[in-house]
Amino acid sequence: MFNKGILLLLALIYSCAAHDTSMLPEAYVDAAQRSTHTNNWAVLVDASRFWFNYRHVANVLSIYRSVKRLGIPDSQIILMIADDMACNARNPRPGQVYNNANQHINVYGDDVEVDYRGYEVTVENFVRLLTGRTQNGTARSKKLLSDAGSNVLIYLTGHGGDGFLKFQDSEEITSQELADGIQQMWEKKRYNELFFMVDTCQAASLYEKFTSPNVLAVASSLVGEDSLSHHVDASIGVYMIDRYTYYALEFLEKVQPFSKRTIGEFLQVCPKRVCISTVGVRKDLYRRDPHKVPITDFFGAIRPTHVSTDRINVTLANEEDFVNAVANVRPKKQFKIVMEPQFTAAFLK
Amino acid sequence: MGLLSDPSLSTHNKLVDNLAKHVRKVCYAFYTAGVVWFLCLALPEFNHGTYLSENALSPGLVYPEIRIDANRLAVQLLEELQRERKDHQSTTPHAWILAKFNEFGLETHTHNYSLRYPFGGGKEFHGKNIYGILRAPRIGSTEGIVFSAPYRAPSSVHVEISPSVPLLLAFADFARRKNYWAKDLIFLVTEQEQLGMQAWLEAYHDGDKTPDSSNSYLLSGNLPARAGSLQAALNIEVQDLEIDYVDVKIEGLNGKLPNLDMFNLVQRIMAREGVTSGYKQTPRKKRRSSLSNFEQNLRQMLAMLATQSSGVPNGNHGLFHRYRIDALTISAAKRVTNSNVKSNPTSSAVPLLKAIEGIARSLNNLLERFHQSFFFYVIVHNDRYISIGDYMPALVALVACSFIKAYLTWSTLDASAIVLSQETIALKPDTKSLKLSLPYGSVLIYLAVVLLIGYLANVLPLQHYILELPLNAAPLTATILIALSLIGFVLPFVVILPDGGLELLHISLLLIYGCTLIVIGLLNFSLGFFVGVLTVPMVVALNTSTRNSTLRSLARVWTLLLNPLVVIYIIVLVMSFHQFPELTMQQLLLRAATAAMDAAAFALVDSVIYGNWLYFAICTIFLPIWIICWTLALARRRGNEIHQPKLKTN
Numbered sequence: 001m002f003n004k005g006i007l008l009l010l011a012l013i014y015s016c017a018a019h020d021t022s023m024l025p026e027a028y029v030d031a032a033q034r035s036t037h038t039n040n041w042a043v044l045v046d047a048s049r050f051w052f053n054y055r056h057v058a059n060v061l062s063i064y065r066s067v068k069r070l071g072i073p074d075s076q077i078i079l080m081i082a083d084d085m086a087c088n089a090r091n092p093r094p095g096q097v098y099n100n101a102n103q104h105i106n107v108y109g110d111d112v113e114v115d116y117r118g119y120e121v122t123v124e125n126f127v128r129l130l131t132g133r134t135q136n137g138t139a140r141s142k143k144l145l146s147d148a149g150s151n152v153l154i155y156l157t158g159h160g161g162d163g164f165l166k167f168q169d170s171e172e173i174t175s176q177e178l179a180d181g182i183q184q185m186w187e188k189k190r191y192n193e194l195f196f197m198v199d200t201c202q203a204a205s206l207y208e209k210f211t212s213p214n215v216l217a218v219a220s221s222l223v224g225e226d227s228l229s230h231h232v233d234a235s236i237g238v239y240m241i242d243r244y245t246y247y248a249l250e251f252l253e254k255v256q257p258f259s260k261r262t263i264g265e266f267l268q269v270c271p272k273r274v275c276i277s278t279v280g281v282r283k284d285l286y287r288r289d290p291h292k293v294p295i296t297d298f299f300g301a302i303r304p305t306h307v308s309t310d311r312i313n314v315t316l317a318n319e320e321d322f323v324n325a326v327a328n329v330r331p332k333k334q335f336k337i338v339m340e341p342q343f344t345a346a347f348l349k
Numbered sequence: 350m351g352l353l354s355d356p357s358l359s360t361h362n363k364l365v366d367n368l369a370k371h372v373r374k375v376c377y378a379f380y381t382a383g384v385v386w387f388l389c390l391a392l393p394e395f396n397h398g399t400y401l402s403e404n405a406l407s408p409g410l411v412y413p414e415i416r417i418d419a420n421r422l423a424v425q426l427l428e429e430l431q432r433e434r435k436d437h438q439s440t441t442p443h444a445w446i447l448a449k450f451n452e453f454g455l456e457t458h459t460h461n462y463s464l465r466y467p468f469g470g471g472k473e474f475h476g477k478n479i480y481g482i483l484r485a486p487r488i489g490s491t492e493g494i495v496f497s498a499p500y501r502a503p504s505s506v507h508v509e510i511s512p513s514v515p516l517l518l519a520f521a522d523f524a525r526r527k528n529y530w531a532k533d534l535i536f537l538v539t540e541q542e543q544l545g546m547q548a549w550l551e552a553y554h555d556g557d558k559t560p561d562s563s564n565s566y567l568l569s570g571n572l573p574a575r576a577g578s579l580q581a582a583l584n585i586e587v588q589d590l591e592i593d594y595v596d597v598k599i600e601g602l603n604g605k606l607p608n609l610d611m612f613n614l615v616q617r618i619m620a621r622e623g624v625t626s627g628y629k630q631t632p633r634k635k636r637r638s639s640l641s642n643f644e645q646n647l648r649q650m651l652a653m654l655a656t657q658s659s660g661v662p663n664g665n666h667g668l669f670h671r672y673r674i675d676a677l678t679i680s681a682a683k684r685v686t687n688s689n690v691k692s693n694p695t696s697s698a699v700p701l702l703k704a705i706e707g708i709a710r711s712l713n714n715l716l717e718r719f720h721q722s723f724f725f726y727v728i729v730h731n732d733r734y735i736s737i738g739d740y741m742p743a744l745v746a747l748v749a750c751s752f753i754k755a756y757l758t759w760s761t762l763d764a765s766a767i768v769l770s771q772e773t774i775a776l777k778p779d780t781k782s783l784k785l786s787l788p789y790g791s792v793l794i795y796l797a798v799v800l801l802i803g804y805l806a807n808v809l810p811l812q813h814y815i816l817e818l819p820l821n822a823a824p825l826t827a828t829i830l831i832a833l834s835l836i837g838f839v840l841p842f843v844v845i846l847p848d849g850g851l852e853l854l855h856i857s858l859l860l861i862y863g864c865t866l867i868v869i870g871l872l873n874f875s876l877g878f879f880v881g882v883l884t885v886p887m888v889v890a891l892n893t894s895t896r897n898s899t900l901r902s903l904a905r906v907w908t909l910l911l912n913p914l915v916v917i918y919i920i921v922l923v924m925s926f927h928q929f930p931e932l933t934m935q936q937l938l939l940r941a942a943t944a945a946m947d948a949a950a951f952a953l954v955d956s957v958i959y960g961n962w963l964y965f966a967i968c969t970i971f972l973p974i975w976i977i978c979w980t981l982a983l984a985r986r987r988g989n990e991i992h993q994p995k996l997k998t999n
Contacts, residue, residue: 050716051531052405089488089531090714237411237710 037192038149040301042067042077043129047121047158047167049083054238055229057085058099059157059199059245061107066252067153070300078129078144080116082158082168092236099241099249101233115142123173130154130181132190148189153197153298157245160200162223163208179209186212193286195263195298199244201226204280216286218267220244221277228276243275257300264291369761376750376889383746384882390740391646396729397736401617402721403610406711408617413703414527419519420699423590426515434511439504441540446479446500446514453522455481455536458573462548465566467811467957468822468950478549480537481521482576485530493576494712495676496520496705497537497546498585499665507542513587514538516698520705531713533576539665546665547959553579554672567958581611581712581719582676584666585705589683590698595619595626598678599728601667603962604657604873607675608719609726609734615677616731618707622700627731629653632682646729653727658875660963661955671960675719679704725874737874744870747881748863750889755859762787762852788847792854795846795980796861799837799973806833806968810953822950823943830949830968834914837976841983851893851984858977862888865970876966887911893984901984908982913971914945921945 044067046060064079086095086108097108116125128134129144146152158165164172185191196217198206203219210217220227220242229239230246241249247270255261267281267290283290368375389395401408426449433442443459450457460478484490498513521536539545548569556571597615599606612628619626629652640648656663662670664678681701725737809815810826818825846854862884870877887907909915922941925932932940955961 050405051714052407087487089485090529092527092529094487094528232410234410234412237407237714239410 036149037151037297039146040072040076040151040153040298041144041146041191042072042153042155043080043144044077044153044155045080045121045126045157046082047080047156047165047173049118049168051083051085051088051090052238053083053159054085054097054236055241056157057081057083058097058107058241060155061097061112062099062241062245062249063155063252064112065105065107065109066249066255067299070252070255070296071257072299072301074111074113075141076301077113078115078142079113080121080126081114082118082121084118090237098233098236099246101231101240103233103235113141119168121168123167123171123177126167126173127177127181130190131184132188144190146190149192150190151298152185152191152194154194156198156200156206157242158200160198160202160206162202163205165198165200165206175206175209178206179211182210182215183212186214193288193297197248199227199242203227204282207280207282210282210285213285214287215282216263216290217280217282219280219282220270220275222280225277244270244277244279247274252295252299255295255299257296259294259296261295262291263293263295263298264289266295365757365760369757372754372757373889376754377886379746379750379753380885380889383743383749386746387740387743387878388647390727390735390743391643391650391729393642393646393733395735395739396646396733399609399613399616399732399734401610401613403715403719405714405716406610406614407714408614408711409621409707411707411710413622413706415520415523415699415702415706417696417699419523419702420590420696422522423512423515423519423698423702426518427512427590430511430515434503437502439502441477441500441502441538443477443479446538449518450479450481450521450536453481453518454525455483455521456574457481460549460552460570460572462545462552462567462569464544464548464958465568467566467816468820468825474541476541476545476548478537478539478545480535480549482574483521483525483530483534483536484576485533486528488531489577490533490575491577492531493533493535493579494709495535495537495579495582495669495674496585496709497539497582497665498587499542499545500538500540501542502540508588510586510588512590512698513585516587516590516702516705517585519698520702520709523702523706524709529710529713532580532715534709535576535579543662543665543668543959546668550668550672579669579672579674580715582666582669582674583705583708583712584664584676584678586664586678586680587701588681591684592624592681592698592701593632593684594630594682595624595701595704596630596680596682597626597628598664598666598680599628600653600656601662601670601676602959603660603671604875605667605670606657606724606726607666607670607677608722608724610719610722611675611677612728613722614711615679615704615708618704618711619679622704622707624700624704626679628728630682632685646733650727650729650735654875654878656875657873658879660873660876660961662959668959673718727874740874740878741870744867744874744878744881747878747885748867748870750885751859751863751866754889755856755863758852758859759856787849787853789853791847792850792857795844795850795854796857796973796977798840798844799976800969802833802837802840802976803969803973806830806972807965809833811957822954823946826949826953827946830914834912834972837972838979840976841980841985845985848986851981851986854977855891855893855981858974858981859888861977862974865974869966869970872962876963880971883916884911888978891978891981893981901982905982908975908978911978912975913967917948917967918942918945921948 042064044060044064046056048056060079060081064077067077068074085091086097093103095108096106099105099107116129129142132144134143144152156165158167160166161172163175165178166172182194182196185194191214193214193216194212196207196210196215198218199220200206202221202223202225204222207215207217207219208223221244228243230241230243232238233240248266251261251266251269267279270279272278430442430445433445436442447457447459458480460480462476462478464474464476466472466474482493496517498517499510500514501507501510503509517536517538521534524530524534537549539549544567548567549572551567551569552572553575556569597612597619599612601607616626629649662668664680666676666678669676723734723736727735727740729735806829809829815825815829820828866877866881869880887904890904890907892904910919918941921944922937925937925941925944929937929940949964952961952964952967956964
């Protein structure tokens with residue numbers, strides 16, 4: 001009974017779409033621009049440790065807060081934080097992390113679920129997570145259980161260089177490893193579309209090697225440029241947040257779950273005037289026009305649903321029809337399976 | 350193909366022969382190049398601006414939170430202390446300091462130590478340090494930072510610095526209210542200048558070991574509580590709460606320096622708080638000078654090298670360096686009343702307190718010991734420095750002289766022998782066996798004897814039977830040193846080396862001299878460079894086969910003047926002349942003689958108690974080298990009359 005209801009609903013949605021496509025070429029293009037994803041995942045990584053890198057933790061926690069507010073549940077957010085700033089002995093506000101000098105929002109609030117923390121944040125774990133090759137016994141919360149219908153947001157922050165991102169002050173992930181990881185994700189049908197966002201120095205070098213389809217990438221700085229921090233909180237004594245993330249958040253804060261804002265607008269949040277570094281964008285692998293893609297396709301968890309104010313009949317079909325449908329099922333075609341001999345006796349003779 | 354080290358291989362060819370003819374010119378060219386290079390370092394093109402390498406320090410990112418009430422507390426504590434000082438003319442008011450530490454809620458302990466003074470029949474002195482530990486509230490006590498203030502009794506001959514203790518206490522009171530300390534803070538009040546600090550550091554690091562009481566002079570005891578591995582230390586010497594300027598002292602034991610990052614950190618934070626601060630900072634009047642930039646830089650460099658070369662720390666910070674703890678002293682000078690500057694006693698120390706807070710917070714941010722920036726550098730100006738890579742070439746050029754000369758002398762040994770043999774007998778000599786037939790044995794024995802003399806100078810003054818003599822340290826040490834120098838002086842008259850011995854001795858001198866100079870230069874560049882500048886021309890000028898008698902006697906006088914004891918005497922003489930220009934010549938000479946004897950005794954005590962190796966270097970290295978030089982300058986040979994005119998190298 002319940003199944004039947006869902007089916008009807010889907011059929012209804014389908015008919016709406018079909019109705020649109022039959023109209024005009026523009027409408028058809030429009031429909032092609034519409035995402036086909038069914039669920040959203042986010043992988044948010046802070047790869048650097050140490051107290052003076054407070055801002056990276058603030059970056060990643062702020063993005064976490066935004067995607068959570070826009071509807072991605074904790075079970076579908078993988079949050080990796082390489083160091084514990086909230087409980088660092090140098091933190092004058094124990095248990096709290098702020099992303100702003102006015103200390104309005106404690107981004108390390110009551111409901112932060114850190115999935116990989118401290119020394120668990122390694123290149124190995126990150127690549128295992130992306131490619132789904134986690135070790136036996138890995139908790140469900142530490143797995144990226146995405147499928148061919150998932151839109152995945154990957155956000156990285158830390159200290160980078162030309163072609164690498166430093167993890168934990170001891171190892172690096174190279175842009176090639178990252179590209180290979182994403183290619184494997186594509187081959188294993190682990191994503192529908194992927195939005196890759198990175199805030200490090202020379203960030204654009206990280207997406208250079210990507211070849212997988214349906215990837216949209218944005219980086220805080222081009223190769224050869226440094227990404228800079230935004231401001232200092234003189235009562236905590238550290239840089240609070242990085243420029244690119246700061247302006248990205250400023251944009252995201254105004255986005256509501258049903259917002260009409262597009263990812264195209266989001267790509268322009270930080271002009272060189274305010275960012276100081278040049279934001280790099282890579283669109284050639286992405287088949288849709290970013291200006292027609294709602295930002296909630298990546299930063300929220302809104303499924304493509306049709307909201308109707310009309311009366312809809314969701315009653316069950318007649319029982320006779322149902323029985324007839326079962327009775328009228330055509331008999332399956334008979335076929336015979338012939339097993340070829342594995343070792344042809346002819347050769348032995 | 351023969352081995353490279355085969356002595357029978359003839360090494361001389363045309364190039365070597367030509368070079369050998371001009372060996373002195375080559376050497377003096379290198380010498381000049383070295384000195385010119387050093388002078389060039391004072392030019393802004395040759396030195397670099399300072400910068401902070403350590404990210405973790407993040408200096409000046411926090412607002413100072415210390416307020417005027419801390420200053421009020423300091424003023425009040427200073428008044429109390431001044432009252433206490435009336436009853437403690439030559440002792441430390443331990444009870445008062447202890448009570449204050451306890452009052453501020455610090456974990457307070459006392460540390461007792463005693464010194465067995467080795468000279469004058471042996472006496473024992475006792476001392477007491479007080480320290481309070483502020484435990485880091487949210488982390489294990491694995492690391493610590495030391496804030497220390499030396500206490501001087503009113504009877505002390507040094508400048509009064511009693512406000513340091515109230516300032517330290519006021520900062521301690523502020524610090525204990527804060528929750529962000531990631532390292533334990535140790536507040537330490539020491540007495541008896543560097544002795545107290547040395548004892549405390551020894552007790553902190555080696556207190557658990559059972560002391561070998563028979564051998565040690567400083568019995569440092571043990572500490573009741575520690576705070577993990579010490580990361581950095583700040584020594585505070587404040588003459589008055591109203592300060593004029595801050596002089597940052599960095600030179601430590603044996604010329605070691607704190608990491609350049611620490612100096613830069615202090616400079617940066619002092620500048621932010623508006624405190625005039627600098628390396629070898631002088632009062633405003635003196636600062637105004639018409640000297641050119643180059644000259645100022647050069648003076649600064651030479652002043653630093655002069656302080657560094659003695660190896661004696663110029664503050665309590667210097668003793669930390671031997672435990673690989675970066676430390677420096679901020680020495681604040683009293684403000685001389687100036688009508689232009691209205692002083693406000695209620696807030697006068699606030700900038701300094703803020704600076705101390707800023708330094709403390711930056712040190713607190715450290716994740717590991719200072720390691721990013723330079724440990725070997727020369728400060729040219731408050732914001733300019735020369736790194737080891739830039740100044741070493743100067744010393745290497747000096748040392749190169751001795752190696753070049755050694756090589757060329759060795760290569761042309763047989764050439765000179767051929768000339769000699771062709772003139773005396775018409776037979777072709779076996780040149781290959783010539784180098785093998787040199788008197789290696791006797792030269793080795795001679796070297797060993799000379800080194801033994803130096804070694805005796807090092808150990809004799811501390812032997813029990815000598816210490817029991819009813820003599821003071823100064824005359825005792827001086828007598829022994831003079832006696833041993835005299836033995837060295839007489840030695841070449843008594844012992845005459847066989848044929849070829851002098852040449853061989855010359856080569857070994859050049860090699861030993863070059864090696865020791867480069868090693869000393871690596872450990873303490875200032876000492877190595879000064880010794881090099883003074884002695885390299887003499888060593889190059891020495892020639893065992895000069896016929897010109899005036900040149901030879903000149904060389905002898907030169908060598909005599911460079912006897913280590915004579916050099917020390919001359920230095921002391923010049924210093925006393927500067928200090929007491931009113932004295933007559935005779936008084937001056939006498940005063941300098943006693944001062945030089947004292948200097949020798951102090952150097953010995955320094956080496957015994959603090960581990961300063963200057964005395965060791967002078968006795969065991971420079972004295973033997975001088976004796977060899979003297980032997981070569983005399984150049985006495987067996988059968989002097991027959992051989993000498995014919996032995997001509999160039």
